[in-house]
Amino acid sequence: MPGAEVDSTRAWRSVAATFVSSAVTLGIAYSFSAFFQAMATEFGTTSGRTAVLFAVTTCTFFFLGLLTGRAVDRFGPRPLLLVAAVSLLGGLVATSAVGSLTVGYVTYGAGVGIAAACGYVPMVAVVGGWFVRRRAAAVGLAVAGIGVGTLVASPLSARLIEAYGWRDTYRILGVGGAVLLLGCTLLIERPQAGSGSNRPRFTDAIASPVFRRLHLSACAFTIALFVPFVFVTQDAKAQGVPAVQAALLVGLLGGASVIARVVFGSLTTRVGSFRLYRMCLAGHGFTFVLWLVAGSSFGLRILFVVLLGIGYGGVVA
Structure with missing residues (x-):
């Protein structure tokens, strides 16, 4: 990568995209507690069974993160953000229409889990590839999107649920989140060859x-x-x-x-x-x-x- 590109404006655009993608995917995932009681009441399920929705989501996110972290090196960040947008939209819209919690394990767990795996881990890796001198600050700012997303999404979801119900709230979050993720594809770029040559190997x-x-x-x-x-x-x-x-x-x-x-x-x-x-x-x-x-x-x-x-x-x- 040319020296002028490292720590450049192009690099900071990738930070902004990662901040937003982290805020959207993990903010929505971590807002699950706002939906918990409404879903448990409608489906007549126990707290333990309802909590499995979040457990499936986090397991999907963490295990797929191992694969998406490698996929971004091969395909670049934009295809993964497209997958995140489609998965988030499809997963939340499908969850809004489920008739049983068991089906929700698949629609929500897979939809939001895949979106988080594609919208967080590989994007942070991209940010690291764009920086040398300011790498720690850039990565720190990028992952701060998780906290901001959580700060906004949970109370926002609670208000939307009171106004529209949990099903319509998932539709609203699905559409809004997908639009933001698609916007991130316009900002983020793959680091040029050689920028990540000093990164340690997984093995x-x-x-x-x-x-x-x-x-x-x-x-x-x-x-x-x-x-x-x-x-x-x-x-x-x-x-x-x-x-x-x-x-x-x-x-x-x-x-x-x-x-x-x-x-x-x-x-x-x-x-x-x-x-x-x-x-x-x-x-x-x-x-x-x-x-x-x-x-x-x-x-x-x-x-x-x-x-x-x-x-x-x-x-x-």
């Missing part, structure tokens, strides 16, 4: 004991993290908190993670990334004590999700 990473320990800790962290993403809103509503206000909890979690990514990202060079990572993991575990003792206190729940979001953002940073 080298797997061979590293440090990588394997990091992967294991990240898996354990993610399992714990996704429990409040699904249930903190339902828990608040069970205590009498209005639906939109309860959905704001997930939004605050996402918003706090954005701030944490910026702050912790600037501290990594001075404090050390591994030290900050350990601190955030320890703090993440402590925050669940607040949820345990929250009782009927909405204020303690706010404190819980804000601190959880800070730990989440710090781990990602």
Whole structure:
């Protein structure tokens, strides 16, 4: 790649596209808690069966991320964003028409899961290929889209559900999300040959004991993290908190993670990334004590999700 293109305006356009694609795909995925009660009530299912929708989505997203990360090197980012747009639109529209939750496992789990796998992991890899000097800042800004998307999508979904019902809300999100993803294809470009030549190979990473320990800790962290993403809103509503206000909890979690990514990202060079990572993991575990003792206190729940979001953002940073 010509030196003038690295860290250039073209590079920052790819950051903007990744920010939006992450906000759309993962913001919609993480807003599931706003739909939880309405879907469980209509289908007459238990909390456990309803939560499987989110579990299928996250499993699809994480496992396919291994494939889409390689696919972007071969095909470039635009075809993957097209797949994300079609998958998100098709999955949400199909889910809005399902007559049973079991069918929703396929339509929602596959539709949103594929969209997230195509709209997040490979796009972040593209951003890394466009930068040398400002790579950390660029990637940090790009992944901040997850937090912003969560901050916006969860309370927005709750308001739309109150106004139109959960089925029409999925149709609205499907169309709106697909349009935004198609817009991202106009901004993002494949890094030119040679820009990613210094990136480590996947086989080298797997061979590293440090990588394997990091992967294991990240898996354990993610399992714990996704429990409040699904249930903190339902828990608040069970205590009498209005639906939109309860959905704001997930939004605050996402918003706090954005701030944490910026702050912790600037501290990594001075404090050390591994030290900050350990601190955030320890703090993440402590925050669940607040949820345990929250009782009927909405204020303690706010404190819980804000601190959880800070730990989440710090781990990602």
